Amino acid sequence: MANPKIEWSDALSHLLALATRLEGEGQYNIAKLARAAADALSRQAAFKIVMPTAKDKLINEIEQAVITLSALGMDENLLAALKRGAVALGEGRLPLINETPNAFVCRTCGFITLNEAAGKCPICGAWATTFKQFLPVYWLNALEPFAALERLRQTPLDVATLLEGLIEETLSQAAEDGGWAIRNIIAHLRDAEGVLSFRLNLLLEQENPYLESKAVFVWATREEACPPTTQEIFNVYKTSRQETITKLESIPLRDWWRTGQHEEFGTVTLRQQVSYFASHEITHLPQIELLRRQLHLDK
Ligand SMILES: [Zn+2]
Numbered sequence: 001m002a003n004p005k006i007e008w009s010d011a012l013s014h015l016l017a018l019a020t021r022l023e024g025e026g027q028y029n030i031a032k033l034a035r036a037a038a039d040a041l042s043r044q045a046a047f048k049i050v051m052p053t054a055k056d057k058l059i060n061e062i063e064q065a066v067i068t069l070s071a072l073g074m075d076e077n078l079l080a081a082l083k084r085g086a087v088a089l090g091e092g093r094l095p096l097i098n099e100t101p102n103a104f105v106c107r108t109c110g111f112i113t114l115n116e117a118a119g120k121c122p123i124c125g126a127w128a129t130t131f132k133q134f135l136p137v138y139w140l141n142a143l144e145p146f147a148a149l150e151r152l153r154q155t156p157l158d159v160a161t162l163l164e165g166l167i168e169e170t171l172s173q174a175a176e177d178g179g180w181a182i183r184n185i186i187a188h189l190r191d192a193e194g195v196l197s198f199r200l201n202l203l204l205e206q207e208n209p210y211l212e213s214k215a216v217f218v219w220a221t222r223e224e225a226c227p228p229t230t231q232e233i234f235n236v237y238k239t240s241r242q243e244t245i246t247k248l249e250s251i252p253l254r255d256w257w258r259t260g261q262h263e264e265f266g267t268v269t270l271r272q273q274v275s276y277f278a279s280h281e282i283t284h285l286p287q288i289e290l291l292r293r294q295l296h297l298d299k
Contacts, residue, residue, distance in 0.1 A: 008045070012038055020108070055089060062086040077114045078103060094213060097266035104131040136265050139279035140272040145248075145256050148271075151278040152245055155285070156238050159189065162288045163234060170295055171230040180220060182291050183230045185284050188220035190237035196277040197244050203258050203270045204251065211273075213264035248274065 015038040022031035052058055063086060066079050081100050088095035101114045109124035118128055135141065143151060163171070163182070171183045180188070195214050202209040219225065226233055256271040268276075 008041075012041060015041075055092075059086050059090055062089070075112050075114075078112060081114060094215070094264055096213065096263055102136075102266060103134040104128070105134065106130075107132050137276070139276040140265070140268065141275060142279040143275040145253065145271060145274070148274045148278045149245065149248055151282070152241060152248075152274070155189075155278070155281045156234075156241055158285060159186070159234065159288070160238075162285070162292065163230070166230075166297070168229055170297070173291075173295060175291055176294050180287070182288055183226075183233070184220040185288055185291075186230050186233045186237065187222075187226055188216065189281060189284065190233050190240070191216050191219045192277055192280060193237050193240045193244065196273065197240050199260070199273055200244065200247060200270065203260050203273070204247075204255065208258075209260045211260045211262040211268070213262070 015034050019031040019034035019038070022028075022034065051061060062082060066082050066086075069082075070079055084099040085095045088099060103112060103114055104116070105112050106121040106124060106126050106128075107130055108126040109121060111121050111123045113131075120127055121131075163186075166182070168183075171186075172181050174181050195216055199211055202211065227236070256269065256274070258270045259267055260270075260273075262268045
């Protein structure tokens with residue numbers, strides 16, 4: 001073990017090469033295990049690295065990544081997009097789709113491009129339609145229509161259980177790290193539901209409407225937009241959700257593929273918007289559970 005770092009990256013490339021070869025033999029079940037192992041190894045290594053939360057330090061990390069990637073011969077367009085992202089971060093805003101387009105990677109040779117795949121891979125000749133597309137967040141394609149509807153129905157029930165028996169003082173208590181109180185999380189769920197409801201109307205009433213990017217995250221702590229009790233905030237969320245579900249159940253299935261132009265994410269379907277919001281909500285439930293533990297409400 002003279003240089004474990006090199007051994008690690010060697011193991012990774014060998015695993016992926018093996019997976020590609022196995023796929024060539026039609027051995028997809030063995031190939032999937034090799035790909036899963038490579039993905040797990042990468043994520044396990046990344047999990048041990050502590051990244052800064054401060055904005056300027058994060059910008060520095062992006063700049064360092066650009067230097068490293070440049071030395072490794074990475075595509076210039078991707079590096080330029082990363083730099084534009086760092087500038088936007090510095091300006092305190094989210095970069096838009098025209099500044100940071102989706103990336104496409106050739107599954108065969110690893111050729112990378114920011115242009116919508118067309119024609120053939122200039123390196124290996126693979127058809128561009130087989131490229132892997134990198135979307136901003138997996139939530140966009142996580143849930144099929146029926147699973148998404150079920151999720152939209154279930155989450156308010158799960159939240160209600162987590163809120164049961166809590167008094168306002170407890171609900172308003174900030175997290176140990178100074179972060180959101182349970183009240184802020186509920187306000188955030190209400191706000192996200194509001195954006196979903198608004199966008200569904202646009203997508204159903206207009207052809208390919210423009211969908212503005214919303215900084216929903218910063219609204220959660222705006223008390224002027226909140227009724228006095230958390231239960232009332234929750235009720236607004238629950239009522240709007242019921243209307244959303246009724247609407248989604250009444251539209252023809254093909255309408256789930258109506259599109260809009262999202263300022264931040266580019267072309268999105270109604271199906272992707274519903275999947276996004278239904279998936280996003282689930283990520284906030286462990287946050288409420290953690291707060292309950294911090295407040296000694298659960299063991
Ligand atoms: Zn290729």
